[in-house]
Amino acid sequence: MRRLPRLSIRLFESLRHRPATWSLIGLVSGLCLAEAQWLSGPLIAVLCLAFSLALNPRWIIPAALLALGFYRYWFAVGPAELPRGSVQPPIVAQCLEDAEPTRNGHRALARVSDRHKAYLYLNGPWDRLPERGQWVEIARPLTPIIRTRMREPYLRFLIKRRIAYTASLYPGDLKTLSPPDSGLAARMADSRRAFRTRLRAAMPERTAAVAEGVILGAGSDFPKRDRERFARSGLAHMLSASGLHVGVAALIVTWLTGLLPWPFWSRRALILAAVWLYAAMAGFNPPIVRAAIMISAWAIAPLIWREFDGLSALACAAVVWLIIAPNALWEAGFRLSFAAMIGILLLYIRIKRPLESSLRPLPYKPRRFIAGGAAVSMAALIGLLPVQASTFGFFPVMSIAANLLASPALPVVMFGGAIAALWPWLGGLIADLGSRWILFVADRLGDPTAPVLSLPALPDWAILAYLALLLALAPEPATEDPLE
Template sequence: MVLLFWTSVGFCEGRRGIGVSETTAQSVFVSLPSVPDRVDRVEGVLADFWSGSAPRARGLLRAERLQVAGRWHPFPAEVFLFVSGTLPVERRADRGDRVSLVGRLKREDLPASSRDVALPWTRYRMSVKSALEVRRTGRTALSLFSIPNLFFHRTLPASRSRGEWFDRNVRGPLAALLLGRTAELDRGMVARYRRGGLYHLLVVSGLHVALAAGLVLGGLRRARVAGKRRDAFLLVSVFLFVLVGGANPPAVRAGIVIGIFLAARLFERPIPAAQALGLSALALFVADPRQVYSIGTVLTFAAVGGITLLTEPIRRRLPARPEALFSGVATSVAAQCATAPVVFWRFNYVAGGAWLTAPLAIPLSAALIALGGAILVLFAIGIPAGPLCSLFGLGSRLLELLADRAAGLAFLRPTPPLAGVATIGALTLAAAKAPARLRPPAAILAVALFLWLAFGPAPKGPLRGFSIEALDVGQGDSILVRWARHAFLVDGGGPFDVDAEDFGRTRLLPKLLDRGVTRLDAVLATHPHPDHALGLFSVAEELPVDRLWLSAGDDESDLFGRLRSAARTAGVPVEVLAAGGSFEWSGARLTVLHSGGPRRKVDSVNNQSVVALFERDGKRALLTGDAGAPTEQALLDRGRIVQVDVLKVGHHGSRTATSRLFVARARPRLALLSCGRENRFGHPAAETLRTLAALHVPVFRTDRLSDVRVDLLPAGTLVSWRGLE
């Protein structure tokens, strides 16, 4: 009850603080002039280290004020920064610095998943053309706290100076494990850790703070240091570890919990662990109200709460000897019991292998922390650490091997209802604190409900007809077609950064899993442009896909070549579609009307897009990719266009597509149009909208409605959307 009381007080206070800031920021932002070439000036504090590198650096700003019409106004908001140009932006300013920036400020797109829509504040993004537009105006306490991390990071050997093996197995994991820097990790390594449910072991987190504290405590016991001296030394050690680790939120949260507990003992006012946990929640939420809604906060307090409440009951049911082994197993299982439902709801992973490998992986992670700390010190004082680096690299490979084995028992599952996850949490709490006779039934019910949500039947598409949904992926295309237990994906969206292959994991996969799609009958990439194809990399890597279809047109920037390679690695068959081909499965038919063809002088790759007709139970949808007017005219000349129910508007509504004759021949009952909010291309064009309006075709746009779904059923047509309007 003490834990619940203090956490509730912190939540209410944090929510109040968020509401005040949000009202202020919104009122200032809406006063900005609505002109396409607007340049904005914002001041604030860099809240994190830069990720990525020139020419695509990303950062996070805690904005403080915004200039409107030459006057400064308070603007307490969270702004994601995107800096272009060749100049390294970290030389201009880094975390903790107060900065002034010049660029274009926009509202951030809606989150990928409806799980995030309830956040009670608006996020913003700012595009900055060059690091020269980032100017340091001062330093803050956070700048001072960042000095240890910056110092140790700069003492690491430069990237590529010691070979690929060192960068992959030593430099990357060392920077992540002790410094909280994840940008240099190998992408394949990260994917294996994520699938195995052990990613939290790879980066500085609350678990690492606890492990480091345990290592220090073990050393103090061996040195026979006890009492207040032990607690004081342990408190200082935790503080330094958090600073060196970059003082990221997970480490800070764990440090606050441990710090309050140790401080109470130092002042001879010892408190129970649950009360320390509640007071730390209060302190954290008052200091940073947005932590109220952080999934990391939930996981931190769930893990610590699980360890506090469940370790002892689990330990009593395990063998007495060896004590250290089974105590570690009990702690690991207790943390997994508390966090598994949250991980399942937020990340869709049921990491069965993590339950088996965690008792081995956690001690190995502790050993790597101790070894990595020694390596950092040696690098800092200029002493070679060759043997230790080799040993660290071998340990890193072994930890990755455990993650890879755990991935074999990890499953991506449809998003469970939040009420179900909350019920599992309540039953788990009852299994620990209810009267003795009720604990076994509560534990059994918690396990049964978890298994039902994880492996029960997923939502399916219409049994008759089909649904077609334009997924909101920003300035790009991704169309999901579903019927019965089948799903077919056309394009995957993506930014115009050809290296941003993780877009699908953060933006597209959550949408598919929210809809219960855990397997795809086919994936079609209409043409090799990043705003259509980048999201498909993660789809091919993470989901079972029966086949990948590509356009017969020219490749561009080797995008299709890389997609082929990713598909081959995942065991997905790849086929190039030819015009005139037809595919039938489960009562549905896909007819390829156009694919490839001659390279035209204007919009050459766009006009080689696949154009396809999907049919089932007498309902039809025309999928046009980015095909323009020349391709439309060629299809009209060959008599390939028939009347359809739904038209996917070509090329995001550009004026170079969706000709009047084409629309008149197709006679769609409605049109789906995918484009980004306030996109730099001005899509959709006014001419295109006038053409559709003149032919009485209702248009449903993702920039205004977000995800738009059309159910084409024998009894009628149903249109629904997630909704901005």
């Protein structure tokens, strides 16, 4: 108990000189007040102004963002008015995202009215799945989610996203009324499909599926048995493109550009181009965009004679994204990526140094490369612990050992994927070696007898307390950041 005041002081000191973090706290507070519907909008604005002026004029920015968060959430999302009656066909809807793989098929998010969305579960074999921007006609009724048997945490998540309906569809129940979007997103989707075709032609089927998952996210044809083993071993995060993958990609490009006799600014420009190209190839998912913004800040900072601060960059990226998509605060993807980035920023170098020392027999640059990739994954896992337990309801006991063993292969697979874009046979050979090792670890530590710790859903305050404890114990990122 005597250490609590000391930890509180360290936490305050780590945030005191970072206006971006206070701005994020103000914005999140406004979003939470709007969701709880405790106070009216005008009263919120008056209270914020009076509170900030009474304490210190410097509090005006967090107070203004608190009011902005309240109004942005209220007007973008609005009160939850969930319908109780079914919607009868024919129903015209617009797909908001490309269909994503699930355990039994695919799932597409569609807008059915100005206020309501629907999850369309696509079962069975489909010749062509609906794509982002397409208008479709649904031939089955839409069932309100409040009449389904969903777990309470997941139901609350759907309500916050204003997903009011669900439907289970089979081939023939969905008719496309318009062509898919032909813009940049569609071209990137075509590039992803072409890249997957190249990998499958250059690698065995099982390792090609792992390489696809590591580089761009697991597809619908990823073997169910392997998916379960990855989940039980704690390696499931490797199969979905996230901020971790952007960090590893930037690590690879930084290492490669360090071998070139180019000026400093041109190497940083190449890193920026590679990171945003990877973000486009991966579909501009929110976690990837946030990580790309942070890496862009890191790359640009020395060019404008500024010192890069990872926590401030993370807070700025979160503020920008929450203003664009206010309901992202309650989405699992946002929480997972935010917690992972905090873990990387605070713990990366503290994990990398002992790992690098343990690899002394290896040459210097390969030793740094392998230790860096493993440290990024391990630091992200530590930051993810409470959020993962709260989101999925369990924690794989073997996850720390599995990540420690499999993480060094992650940059190998991604490097092989980059080579495969030009020389499929060579890149496929490199990616196959890394994928085989990751599969070996998942098979050994993720078999059905592997211990799994079932945990109750943690409240939001417990997750915040864990992240605050990390900030207090490691208040300042080390001088060597993950991309140096």
